[in-house]
Amino acid sequence: MTRAVLGLFRLWILLLLLIGKVIAGNDFDYCLLCHGANANGNYGIRAPKISGMEPWYLSRQLENFAAGVRGTPGDDASGHEMGPVGLRLRQEDALYSAVQFIGQLEPKRPLPTVRGDAAAGRKLYAACASCHGVKGEGNAALQSPALAARSDWYLVTQLKNFQRGLRGADQRDTFGVQMRAIAATLSDDKAVTDVVAYINTL
Amino acid sequence: MSRTFTRRGFLELAGSLGGSTAVYRAAMGMGLLPVAARAARPVLTASGKSKKVLVLGAGISGLTAAYELNRKGYEVQVLEASFRAGGRNMTVRHGSRIDETGYPQVCQFDDDPDLYFNCGPARIPGHHLNLLGYCKELEVELEPFINDNRNAWVQDDAMFGGKPIRAREYLNDTRGFVAELMAKSIRKDALGAPMTADDWDRLREYLKQFGELDPQFRYIGTSRSGLAKHDYTAPEVLKAPLSPSELLKSKFMLIMSFGETDDQAAMMMEPVGGMDRVVAGFMRKIGHLVQLESQVQRILVRPKGVEVTYRREGRYITAQADYVLNCIPMHLLAGIEHNFPAEYSSGFTAIPRGKLFKIGFQMKERFWEREGIYGGISWTLQDIQQIWYPAHGIHRSKGVVLGAYTFDPVAGEKFARLPPAERFKLAIAQGAKIHPDYASHVECGVSVAWHQMNHMLGCAAQWDEALFKQWFARLQAPVGGHYLIGDQVSYHPGWQEGAIASAHHAMADIDARISAGGTQVVRS
Numbered sequence: 001m002t003r004a005v006l007g008l009f010r011l012w013i014l015l016l017l018l019i020g021k022v023i024a025g026n027d028f029d030y031c032l033l034c035h036g037a038n039a040n041g042n043y044g045i046r047a048p049k050i051s052g053m054e055p056w057y058l059s060r061q062l063e064n065f066a067a068g069v070r071g072t073p074g075d076d077a078s079g080h081e082m083g084p085v086g087l088r089l090r091q092e093d094a095l096y097s098a099v100q101f102i103g104q105l106e107p108k109r110p111l112p113t114v115r116g117d118a119a120a121g122r123k124l125y126a127a128c129a130s131c132h133g134v135k136g137e138g139n140a141a142l143q144s145p146a147l148a149a150r151s152d153w154y155l156v157t158q159l160k161n162f163q164r165g166l167r168g169a170d171q172r173d174t175f176g177v178q179m180r181a182i183a184a185t186l187s188d189d190k191a192v193t194d195v196v197a198y199i200n201t202l
Numbered sequence: 203m204s205r206t207f208t209r210r211g212f213l214e215l216a217g218s219l220g221g222s223t224a225v226y227r228a229a230m231g232m233g234l235l236p237v238a239a240r241a242a243r244p245v246l247t248a249s250g251k252s253k254k255v256l257v258l259g260a261g262i263s264g265l266t267a268a269y270e271l272n273r274k275g276y277e278v279q280v281l282e283a284s285f286r287a288g289g290r291n292m293t294v295r296h297g298s299r300i301d302e303t304g305y306p307q308v309c310q311f312d313d314d315p316d317l318y319f320n321c322g323p324a325r326i327p328g329h330h331l332n333l334l335g336y337c338k339e340l341e342v343e344l345e346p347f348i349n350d351n352r353n354a355w356v357q358d359d360a361m362f363g364g365k366p367i368r369a370r371e372y373l374n375d376t377r378g379f380v381a382e383l384m385a386k387s388i389r390k391d392a393l394g395a396p397m398t399a400d401d402w403d404r405l406r407e408y409l410k411q412f413g414e415l416d417p418q419f420r421y422i423g424t425s426r427s428g429l430a431k432h433d434y435t436a437p438e439v440l441k442a443p444l445s446p447s448e449l450l451k452s453k454f455m456l457i458m459s460f461g462e463t464d465d466q467a468a469m470m471m472e473p474v475g476g477m478d479r480v481v482a483g484f485m486r487k488i489g490h491l492v493q494l495e496s497q498v499q500r501i502l503v504r505p506k507g508v509e510v511t512y513r514r515e516g517r518y519i520t521a522q523a524d525y526v527l528n529c530i531p532m533h534l535l536a537g538i539e540h541n542f543p544a545e546y547s548s549g550f551t552a553i554p555r556g557k558l559f560k561i562g563f564q565m566k567e568r569f570w571e572r573e574g575i576y577g578g579i580s581w582t583l584q585d586i587q588q589i590w591y592p593a594h595g596i597h598r599s600k601g602v603v604l605g606a607y608t609f610d611p612v613a614g615e616k617f618a619r620l621p622p623a624e625r626f627k628l629a630i631a632q633g634a635k636i637h638p639d640y641a642s643h644v645e646c647g648v649s650v651a652w653h654q655m656n657h658m659l660g661c662a663a664q665w666d667e668a669l670f671k672q673w674f675a676r677l678q679a680p681v682g683g684h685y686l687i688g689d690q691v692s693y694h695p696g697w698q699e700g701a702i703a704s705a706h707h708a709m710a711d712i713d714a715r716i717s718a719g720g721t722q723v724v725r726s
Contacts, residue, residue, distance in 0.1 A: 029497055029513060030303060030656055033283070033534065037499040042537025044551045045659055080619040081654060084304020 027094070028101040034081075038105040041151040043113070046078045048154035052107030054138060057145040058099045060175075062086045069170045076166045078157075107149070112200045114152040114193055121198030124191055127182060128199075136202040143175055148202040155196045159183050163192075243270075243332060244710035248717045250276030255712075256510050256521060257281070258501075259529035260492050261289025263687040263701035265484040266336070267527045270709055272488055279521070280488070281512050283497040283657040287485055289529070289688075290322035290658060291698065293476030294562070294648050301656040305622055310646040311564045311602065316595030318476040319562030319602050321650040323698050324590075325349055326471045327464070330699035332706070333480070337473065340483030347472035348593040350461025351578020355636045358452040358583040362444075366636050369581070371427045371444055373458060374414070378421030379446040381413020453583055461579075465697065472593070480698070497657075498530060500539040503682040527708050529688035529701070531555070532677075533660050546681050549673040555660025556696070557614035557653040561586070561606035561629045565643040568601045573637075584632040585613040605629045605647065618651035625649045662689060662696030678704075680711065 031050070036042040041049030050058065064070035065086030071079030089095040128136075131144040138146030147155065161167040168180030186192050253276050257264045260282035272278045284301065286292075294300060296313040300321075311317040325347045326333055337344055352370035390402045397405075409415065414424035423440040430439040449455075460466055473479040485492065499518065500511040508526040511518055528535070536550040570591045577593035590604035606629045608614050617625050626647045633640040652661035665674070670693070678691050685708035687701070694700030 029516075032497065032499070032513070032537075033656060034303070034537070034659065036537025037539045040537075040539075042534070044533035044536030045555065047537065077615050077619075080615070081303065083619070084621070088304055088306075 027088075028098055030085075031098065031102065038108065039102055040105075040108045041110055041154070043151070043153060046154075046157070048151040049107070049110055049149075050102055051105045052146075052149065053102065054140065054145055055099045055103060056140065056143065057138075058102060059095060060143070062089055062095055062098070064173060064176075066090045067172070069173045070167055070176070073166045073169070075164070076161060079161075079166070109149045110151050112152055112197075114156055114196045114200065116190070116193035116195075116197030118194070118197040118201050120191075121194035121196065124186065124195040125198050127185060128195065136199055147199050150199075152196050152200055155199060156192055159186065159192045159196070160189075243335065244706050244713065246270065246274045246709060246713040248274075248713050250274040250716075253277065253525070253716065254507075254523045255279075255525045255527065256508070256523040257527045257529075258498050258510065259283075259289060259688070260287035260494075261529050261688060261701060262291055262333075262480070262698045263529045263689065263705040264289075264527065265481065265488070265492075266702050266705040267687065267709060268488050268491055269336075269484055270705070272491060278488070278491050279523075280492040281496040281498060281510070281521075282492055282494050283530075285495055287489075287492055287494065288478055288481035290652065290661065291477055291481050292321040292650075293478035294319050294321060295476065298648075300648055300650060302651060303654045303656055303659075305651075305654070307622055307648060309648050311648075312600065314600070315475055316592070316598060317564060317600060317602050319560075319604070319648055320472075320477040321560055321562075321648070322652075323477050324472065324604075325466075326473075326698075327466070328469050328471070329464070330697070332702045333698050334471070336702070337471075337480060337483070340480070340487065342479045342483045343474040344471040345474050345594060347470040348577025348591075349466055349470050349579065350468060351575060351591070353574045353576075354578045354591070355575075355580040355589075356452075356454050356582075357580070357636050358454055359635075360583065361448050361452040361454075364635060366580075366582075367444065368428055371441065372449060372452075372454060374424055374426040375421075375444045376446070376449050376455070376458070378413040378415065378424060378427075378443060379449070381409045381415055382419060382421040385409040385413075385415060385419040454581060457581060460581075474594070498538055501526065501528070501684065502541050503684050505682075508683045523683070525683040525685065525712050527685050527687050527705065529686075529690075529704075531658060531660055531688070532663065532686070532690055534657075535686075542681055542684075546676060549677045552673055553669055553690070554664040555653060556662045556664050557611040557618070557651075558661040559606065559608045559614040559617045559649070559651050560604060561617075561625060561647055561649045563603050563605040563626070563629075563643075563647045564645045565601050565603050566645050567599065567643055568595075568597070569637065569639070569643055570603070571597065580636050582632065582636060584635065585616060586629050586632045587613070589633060589636060600645075605633055605644075606649075614651065614653065617649070618654050622647070622649050665695060678707065680708075685711070 031039055034042065034045055034047040035050050036047065039049065039051040041047060061070065063086065065082040068083065071083045089098050131139060131142050132147050133139055136146060136148035138144055158167065162180045162183035168176030171177060186195060250271055255271050255276045255278050257268045257278060257280040260280050264280055265287065268278045268280050294309040295318040296309060296311050298309040300307040300309065354369050355366040356369050356372045357364065357366035385406050388405065390399055406419065410419060413421055414426060415421050421443060423443045425440060427441050430441050496512045496514045498510060498512045502509040507522055507524045509520060509522050510526060511520045532550040532553060533555045540547065575591050576596055577591050580589040585608060586606035587609065588604065588607040592601045592603065595601055606617065608617065617628065620628065630641045630644055653659055677686050687704040687708050689695045689697060689700040689704065691704045692700030694703065
C-alpha cells in the first residue's frame, strides 16, 4: 500500500517536472511573438531584431530590464514592456536558456528604413568605431555589441533614449552611462540618422 | 446676435459637435441620404470539395470562416498561436489563465457560474444581426445587458470638489440649463427657411419638454434628476438643480451621450455565463479543426495557393493551402516572414494598435445594489474611467465588478507597466472616490492589458479617416490566395460584428473566384 502511494507520489513529481519543462519551452516562443519570426524584429510593435545579438549582451540587457536599470523612465513605453519579461526570466536558469534559444535562430539582415547622409555619418562614426569596431562588428573585450545588421530604427531610438536619459542614466548601468556620454556628442537628430545611415552600409 | 436655424445650420452644428459621422447620421434622419442595405450572410454557391483552406487565428472572424467553409465542404484547418481559442473574445472565471507577457495571472474568483469577467467584448447591440444570428444557430443563450443606468454615478475631480453625483442629475440638469438658455435666446425672426413663425412656437414647446421647463421657460428642477428623497408618505421634494457652471467644468460632457450611440443604446444583450459562450458554440461545431499552440512564422504566397510555416512544440511545420484567411493582428503579422508586395505589407505597420485595459474585481457583497444601482456604468474622469455593475446574478451575495476600462492609451500604458497587485491598488483608490468603502469589498482581481497579452499585443486597430482612405481597400483585397480578416479589416474594429463581416467578405470573394473558375494570380 505504502509502496503504491510512494509510486504515485513519484509519478506526480515526474509529471510536475514535465509540465514545468513544457511551460518553460513555450515561454521562449513568446520571444518570437514580439521580436518576430527568428527574432529578426517587428517594427509593428517596435520590437527590435535580437537574433544574432551577442549572448553576453542579451544577458546583460535582460538583467538590466529585470533590475529596473533599463526600461523604467516614464517615456520609455517599449522598455517598460521588457521589465516584467526580464523579471520572469530571472527564475532559475530561464535567462540562460532564453539566450541560448535566441542563439539557435537564423539571423537575417533587416531592410534599411532610416534615411540619412551616410557620408556625413561616416565621419561621426569614428567616435563609435573605437569600441564597436570599424565594421560595426562589436568588441567582446570592451562589452560593446555589434551594430551592423541590427534594426536601424532601433539604433535611432536607442541613441535618442541615451541622449534623453531614458537609458544610461542609472549609475548601475556602467556601459550605458558611457554610451550616454558618447550619444550626447551627436549634436542633433540629423547627426543620429546620418550615423545610423552609415552603420547601414557596414 | 443673429442666429439662423436652417436645416443647413443644424447640420453644421451637429458636425461641429459630433464629427462628420454625426452629420451623416443626421442627414440620414432627415431623409437626405439613402439608408444602406445591410450586408447579409453570404450565400456560398461553389462547392469547397478538394479545396484546402488554412485559417490563421481562432478569433471570431477565423471561427466564423472555419464554420461556414467547413459546411461547404472545404478542407479547413485553423492554426491558433495561443493555448485557447477566441482571440479577444475572452472570459475569465475560477482558475482561468491570463496569459500576459511578463505578468501571467490565474483568476482567483470563486467557482460560481455568475462570477466571471469578460476581458474583451462584453455586450451585443440589437442590430449586430450576424453575431446574433450565430448565437441563435449555435444555441448560445442570451440575456439582457444593462449598459446605461441613470442611477449610476458620475465623478470628476474638476466638479463639486470630486464628489460623485448621480448620472441622472448630470444629464438632466445640463439639459434643463441648455433648454432654458435656448428657449430664451432663439428669436422668431432669426429662423431661416424652411422654418416658419409657427415652428418657433413648436420649437419652444419642444425645448420645454426637452429640458422640462416651467411655463415661463425656466428650469427649476425635474424629477428626472431624482427626488431629494423617496418618502412616498410625504409630498415629493425635487432636488435643487446643480450649478451649471460647476457641471460644465467637467469633461464628462464629452462622454455623457455614450449610452445613446448606435452601438451602446438599449436594448443590449450578453450571453448567459460569459461572452466566451459564443466561442464555445463555434468550438462545439468545429473544435476538431482547430489546432492550438501553433505560432505562424512564415507565409509565402505561391503562384497557386499559399504556404504557411508554423512552430509547434519547438518544431517547424509547413502546410499548403489553396486559400489562407488570416486574422493574425497586423502589428504581429509585420514580424512574420512573408513574400507579400511592400505596397500591401507596409499597411501592417501603418495602423496603430489599441491599448485598452480592463480590471475585474470579485466583490464579497453587491454593495451597489444597496445604492439603487442594478447593472450599468458609473463614469469617472480618473484613469479607471468606468465601473460596471453586473446585470446578472442580481441579489446574490457576490458579484464581479469591472473596476477599470480605459480607452486612453496613456492610461492603458500607466496601468500596464505596474505589476497586477499595484494595478489593483490604483484602481481601488480611484474607485473609492465613487464608493467610499470600495476597498473593503474587494476579494480578488484580474487585469488585462491587451497590448501585453500574448498572441494579441494590442486591442482593436486604431483606424482613422485618413488611414481608412489610404489602406482599407488594399488590405481588404487579397494577395493571391491570401486574405486578411478580423475586426482589423472592417469598418467596425473592436466589435465582433466587424470581425464576422470581414470573414463574410473574404468568403464571398473566394466563392466568386471558384465559381468563375478563375486561376489565382499573385497581385503585385
